Amino acid sequence: MLNTDNILETIKMINEEHLDVRTITMGISLLDCADSDIDKSCEKVYQKITTKAKDLVKVGEQIEKEYGIPIINKRISVTPIAMLVAVSGGDPVKYALALERCAKTVGVNFIGGFSALVQKGFSAGDEALIHAIPQALAQTEHVCASVNIGSTKAGINMDAVATMGHIVREAAELTKDNNCLGAAKLVVFCNAPEDNPFMAGAFHGVGEADVVLNVGVSGPGVVRAALAKAPKDLKMNELADIIKKTAFKITRMGQMVGALASERLGVPFGIVDLSLAPTPAIGDSVAYILEEMGLETCGAYGTTACLAMLNDAVKKGGVMASNSVGGLSGAFIPVSEDAGMINAVRKGILTLEKLEAMTAVCSVGLDMVVLPGETTAEVISGIIADEAAIGMVNSKTTAVRAIPAIGYNVGDELEFGGLLGSGPVMKINQTSCEVMIKRGGKIPAPLQSLKN
Amino acid sequence: MRAVLSVVGKDGVGILAKVSAKCAEANANVVDVNQSILQDMFCMIMLIEIDKLKVEFTSFVDEMQDYAKELGMEIHVMHEDIFKSMHTI
Numbered sequence: 001m002l003n004t005d006n007i008l009e010t011i012k013m014i015n016e017e018h019l020d021v022r023t024i025t026m027g028i029s030l031l032d033c034a035d036s037d038i039d040k041s042c043e044k045v046y047q048k049i050t051t052k053a054k055d056l057v058k059v060g061e062q063i064e065k066e067y068g069i070p071i072i073n074k075r076i077s078v079t080p081i082a083m084l085v086a087v088s089g090g091d092p093v094k095y096a097l098a099l100e101r102c103a104k105t106v107g108v109n110f111i112g113g114f115s116a117l118v119q120k121g122f123s124a125g126d127e128a129l130i131h132a133i134p135q136a137l138a139q140t141e142h143v144c145a146s147v148n149i150g151s152t153k154a155g156i157n158m159d160a161v162a163t164m165g166h167i168v169r170e171a172a173e174l175t176k177d178n179n180c181l182g183a184a185k186l187v188v189f190c191n192a193p194e195d196n197p198f199m200a201g202a203f204h205g206v207g208e209a210d211v212v213l214n215v216g217v218s219g220p221g222v223v224r225a226a227l228a229k230a231p232k233d234l235k236m237n238e239l240a241d242i243i244k245k246t247a248f249k250i251t252r253m254g255q256m257v258g259a260l261a262s263e264r265l266g267v268p269f270g271i272v273d274l275s276l277a278p279t280p281a282i283g284d285s286v287a288y289i290l291e292e293m294g295l296e297t298c299g300a301y302g303t304t305a306c307l308a309m310l311n312d313a314v315k316k317g318g319v320m321a322s323n324s325v326g327g328l329s330g331a332f333i334p335v336s337e338d339a340g341m342i343n344a345v346r347k348g349i350l351t352l353e354k355l356e357a358m359t360a361v362c363s364v365g366l367d368m369v370v371l372p373g374e375t376t377a378e379v380i381s382g383i384i385a386d387e388a389a390i391g392m393v394n395s396k397t398t399a400v401r402a403i404p405a406i407g408y409n410v411g412d413e414l415e416f417g418g419l420l421g422s423g424p425v426m427k428i429n430q431t432s433c434e435v436m437i438k439r440g441g442k443i444p445a446p447l448q449s450l451k452n
Numbered sequence: 453m454r455a456v457l458s459v460v461g462k463d464g465v466g467i468l469a470k471v472s473a474k475c476a477e478a479n480a481n482v483v484d485v486n487q488s489i490l491q492d493m494f495c496m497i498m499l500i501e502i503d504k505l506k507v508e509f510t511s512f513v514d515e516m517q518d519y520a521k522e523l524g525m526e527i528h529v530m531h532e533d534i535f536k537s538m539h540t541i
Contacts, residue, residue, distance in 0.1 A: 002456065002499070002532065002535050002536070002539075003539065004486050004497055006535055006538070006539040007456055007458060007497055007535055008458070008495075008497075009539075010530075010534065010538055010539075011458060011528055011530075062510060065510045065513050065514075066509055066510060066513070066530075066531050067530055067531045067533070067534045068513075068528055068529070068530035068531075068534065069530075069534060249538045249539070252537045252538050253534060253537060253538050255537070256533060256534065256537040
C-alpha cells in the first residue's frame with residue numbers, strides 16, 4: 001500500500017498549503033486563419049479556437065475532481081495577433097473582440113496573444129496592433145496583451161520602448177474607473193518565451209505545433225511550509241536541498257496533470273512551467289519563503305541572494321520531475337499578487353530599486369507594480385528600458401507589468417480582486433529620462449564573450 | 453484503477469463501518485485499510501478499487517463529500533496516481 005505519511009503529506013499540501021496547478025493553457029496556432037478580409041479572419045479565429053478548446057474547461061474540471069487537485073485557471077494562448085493584422089489590415093480591436101467571444105464560449109479564464117514581437121523592428125501589422133492595445137484591453141475582460149521589445153540576439157528596440165510607455169499609460173487611463181485594470185493585462189517583454197502558460201504574457205510562438213497543452217504549477221505555500229520546519233541554524237545549501245525536493249513533488253503533480261489532460265484532449269503535451277506563482281492568499285507567498293530563509297522582511301539586504309538560490313533550486317528540483325520543462329520557470333515576484341510583497345511595500349522596505357535587482361536573478365521582472373498616477377510615459381519607458389537591459393545582458397526573460405494608478409498617489413491602494421490582488425502605490429524616482437527615451441533607435445545586441 | 457479514500461476527524465463509534473457501507477453501496481471494493489487514533493483524532497486511509505463503480509467516479513467523489521458533512525468528518529477521495537507520481541520516481 002502507499003505510505004500513509006506520503007498520503008497525508010499530499011492532502012495537507014493541498015488543503016493547508018495551497019498546492020494547486022495554476023493553469024492548464026492550450027496553445028493554438030492561428031496562422032491558418034489569416035485572411036485578407038478582417039471579418040472573415042475573425043470568424044476563422046472564432047471557429048478554430050472554439051473547436052480546438054471546446055473540452056478544455058470540462059476536462060480540467062474532471063481531472064480536478066478525480067485527483068482532488070485544484071486547477072485554478074484554464075487558459076488559451078494564440079499566435080501573436082499582429083501576424084493576422086499584417087494579412088488582413090483593418091482595426092485590430094476586432095480581433096480582441098473575437099478572442100473575447102471565444103473566451104466566453106469555451107469558458108476559459110484568460111486568452112493571451114494580443115501580441116506583437118518587435119525586438120528588431122516593426123513589420124506590417126505590428127504598429128497597428130500596439131496602438132490598438134489600450135482600446136482592446138478596455139473593451140474586453142479576458143484578453144491579455146504582450147509586446148516583446150528586446151532580446152539578447154537582437155538588442156532593444158528603443159522606438160518600441162518609447163511607444164510602450166505611452167501605451168501602458170493609455171491602457172491605465174482608459175480603465176481608470178476600474179482600478180486601471182487595462183495595464184494589469186499588458187506585459188512588455190525582453191526575451192519572451194514562446195511556450196509560456198502564464199498570463200498576462202502568454203502567446204503561442206510560431207515555432208510551436210498547431211495545438212499544444214502547457215501546464216503552469218504553483219506552490220509557494222508548500223515550499224514555505226517545508227522551510228518552516230527547518231531549524232534556524234541549518235546551512236543555506238541544506239535549505240536549497242529542501243526546496244529541490246519540494247519542487248520535485250510539485251512538478252511531478254504538474255507533469256501528471258499535463259499528461260492526463262493532453263491525453264484526454266487529444267493534444268500533444270508541451271511543457272511544464274516550473275514557476276512558483278504566488279496568490280494573494282495568506283501563506284501562498286514567495287516573499288514569505290524568503291522571510292522563512294531568515295530575512296526579517298522581504299526587501300532587506302540578502303533578499304536578492306535568497307531569491308537567486310530559491311530560483312535555482314526550484315529549477316534543479318523541477319527539471320528531473322518532468323520530461324519537458326519550459327516557459328518562464330523560476331520564482332515570480334508579482335507585488336500585488338503576493339501578501340508578503342504587499343506587506344513589505346507598505347512598510348516601505350521593498351522598493352522599486354530592490355525589486356529591479358531581484359528581477360536579475362528570478363524568472364520574470366517587475367510584475368504588478370503600481371506606480372503613482374503622475375508617472376509620465378517617458379519614466380515608464382525608462383523603467384521598461386532598464387528591465388529589458390537586465391534581460392538582454394543576462395540572456396534571460398524580463399518583463400514589465402506596471403500599472404500607473406491614474407488619480408492615485410503614493411500610499412493609496414488599487415484593489416484588483418481575485419488572483420491579481422491589491423497593490424499599494426509605490427514611491428518611485430520621477431527624475432526625467434525624456435531626452436534619452438525620445439532618441440529612439442536601437443540598443444545594439446550585447447557581446448556574448450568577455451563576460452564580466 | 454484504485455483510489456485513496458482518507459477520513460480524518462473526531463473519533464466516534466462506527467466510522468469505519470459507515471464509510472465501508474457507503475463504499476459497498478457504490479460497489480467500491482476495499483482492498484486495504486490503515487486506521488489509527490492520534491490524540492482523539494480518527495485517521496483512516498482506505499485503498500478502494502473503482503473499476504466496477506455503479507456510478508461515475510466523479511459523482512462518487514461528490515457523494516462522499518456530502519456524506520463527510522453528514523458525519524462531521526473530513527473525507528477526501530483521490531485517484532491513487534497523484535500520490536504515486538508525487539512520492540515515487
